[in-house]
Amino acid sequence: MPSQSNTIRSYRFVIHTAKIKQARILPFSLPAIVTTPTIRAMNTLHSWLIYCRPGFERDCVEETQAKPVETAENSGFVVLQGKPKLAYTQLTFARQLLTLHGEVNDLPERDRLSPLLAALPATPEKFGALYLEVPDTNEGKTLSGFTKRFQPLLEEALRNESRLVDDPSLPRLHIFFPDEHRALIATGDPHNSSAALNGIQRVSMVSDAPSRSYLKLAEAFEVFLDKKEQALWLKPGMTAIDLGAAPGGWTWQLVQRGLKVIAVDNGPLKGAAAGHPSIRHLRQDGFRFRPQRPVDWLVCDMVEQPQRVAELMTEWFVGGMTQRAIFNLKLPMKKRVAALQEALNSIRTALNNKGVRYQLEARQLYHDREEVTIYLARKR
Ligand code: SAM
Secondary structure, three states, rough: OOOOHHHHHHHEEOOOOOOOOHHOOOOOOOOOOOOOOHHHHHHHOOEEEOOOOOOOHHHHHHHOOOEEEHHHHHHEEEEEOOOOOOHHHHHOOOOOEEEEEEEEOOOOOOOOHHHHOOOOOOOOOOOOOEEEOOOOOHHHHHHHHHHHHHHHHHHHHHHHHHOOOOOOEEEEEEEEEEEEOOOEEEEEOOOOOOOOOOOOOOOOOOOOOOOOHHHHHHHHHHOOOOOOHHHHHOOOOOOOEEEOOOOHHHHHHHOOOOOOOEEEOOOOOOHHHHHOEEEEEEEOOOOOOOOOOOEEEEEEOOOOOOOHHHHHHHHHHHOOOEEEEEEEEEEEOOOOHHHHHHHHHHHHHHHHHHOOOEEEEEEEOOOOOEEEEEEEEOOO
16 A cells, blocks of 8 residues: 555645645646646636536536636536636526635545545635535436545544534535546635535425426525525415416415415316315416416416516516516527526616616526526515
């Protein structure tokens, strides 16, 4: 077995914010994720690690307008530089937004711990949590068994060195394994990232849900609203309209939370949603339907052009017909980012012109395929 120093020497490290004292154990060879192979350049350029749905790497680059450093198609992640600041809530295709500090290549199966500990950045000094993560790909799934086994070992080592403490306000340490031999070392700002492992908010299915779309609205509520907001704004007895409701997954999610729902769709509601006392099913055109009195929630999952849905949502808000909305924009076209931005900008412009104060967030959820989910809320 090689000695520890030999072992370390054989790894390729790229430390972006390394302190000089760390550099003595880092014989820099060809950096794999930076284009300027000098410590100085790496120190001055902020590097970002973003997770996304595989196939949406280009969309991540486009929406951040940052310099792509590593953007393999269908890899489920990108490395970007050239933007000192990015705001997680303003990104749609990024599931996770992390600051990248370094990378370890050629990880040996027998001892992954030592090189990873050696590659940790000197700052932040302490981490509030440790996340071992993998891409949302078939290869990534095969690695999740390893990360589960490895987690307690690394946690113990970090706690022994007092680098890991139980404080959710501190930056999290994320070690991302694109494959079994490579680790990207990153940190997440709890105020500017997702708190969910792999950036995927897990939600559970109920056995009587009429469709799997139930999960999408469940995820949207978890992603866009914290627990306090959920308790405040999803109270039993509140009212909701569901446009394009059939077979009834979203309606069922609302009913499970105690809301009374008008489900608008020419198609039939299925399973437990059919004939439920909290649901009124109207076979009408969702673009023409208007409520007799304002409601607490509007949700909309009609398959239509993004711009047409955006105009409908704007009309409901300008007319004061709802307090909040969650809706999907379907993006089957090539220029997804442009189509999305056009739709969102039209909402912003119209609401600004009418003096409506609002919160608007867009995210491609785990359960979204070629689509994104939007949260729009009226602010006082
Ligand atoms: N959210 C639903 C669920 O959870 O089960 C699934 C909705 S599905 C993706 C889209 C639905 O929109 C279809 O049932 C379709 O009939 C409906 N739809 C499309 N255009 C519509 C329109 N103009 N008015 C009403 N419903 C419409």
